[in-house]
Amino acid sequence: MKTLTTLLFGLMVFAAQAAPDMEDSMKQMGLSFKQAREAQTLDAMQQAMQDFSASLHQAQQLGFKGSKAPLMQQGLTELEQAAQHTQQLVKQKDLAGAKSSLTEIDRLRKKYHKERQPSFWQLLFGSDEA
Numbered sequence: 705m706k707t708l709t710t711l712l713f714g715l716m717v718f719a720a721q722a723a724p725d726m727e728d729s730m731k732q733m734g735l736s737f738k739q740a741r742e743a744q745t746l747d748a749m750q751q752a753m754q755d756f757s758a759s760l761h762q763a764q765q766l767g768f769k770g771s772k773a774p775l776m777q778q779g780l781t782e783l784e785q786a787a788q789h790t791q792q793l794v795k796q797k798d799l800a801g802a803k804s805s806l807t808e809i810d811r812l813r814k815k816y817h818k819e820r821q822p823s824f825w826q827l828l829f830g831s832d833e834a
Contacts, residue, residue, distance in 0.1 A: 729763040737813075740790070741806055749802055750794050757787050772819065779816035786812060 736756035743749035760783060768776040786808045793802040 726763060726766050726768070729759050729766060732759040733763065737806070737809060741803065743799070743803070746794055746797060746799050749799060750791070753787060753791050753794060753802075757784075757791070760784055760787060775819055776816065779812060779819070783809060783812050783816075 733756055736752050736759060740749055740752035740756060743752055760780065764777070764780050764784070767773065786805065790802050790805040790809065793805055
């Protein structure tokens with residue numbers, strides 16, 4: 705019985721560690737964005753954007769909690785559209801255009817990260833943003 709309990713506990717710990725969370729998805733998106741921005745070839749840009757889109761899709765599936773959830777989901781949708789545009793430029797073999805379109809992704813990142821930050825009153829009295 706002790707062995708079974710230990711095994712079940714180990715599986716639960718492994719499952720908890722393997723489960724992605726929003727922070728992991730966002731960090732991976734940031735890394736993929738950086739790789740796309742630094743890409744020197746179409747293949748490198750394509751791989752970075754595929755990784756970015758996979759992390760974005762994961763974030764969309766995880767969703768947000770709290771009163772700003774609809775706004776944050778809207779941000780992910782806009783980000784998805786911008787990423788699709790960038791990927792289309794890569795398919796058209798336009799590396800310069802694809803790199804230029806990354807500015808829209810960066811603009812959206814800044815916009816929605818700013819929206820995500822709690823207000824003074826939320827910091828003072830607590831927030832439903834869990």
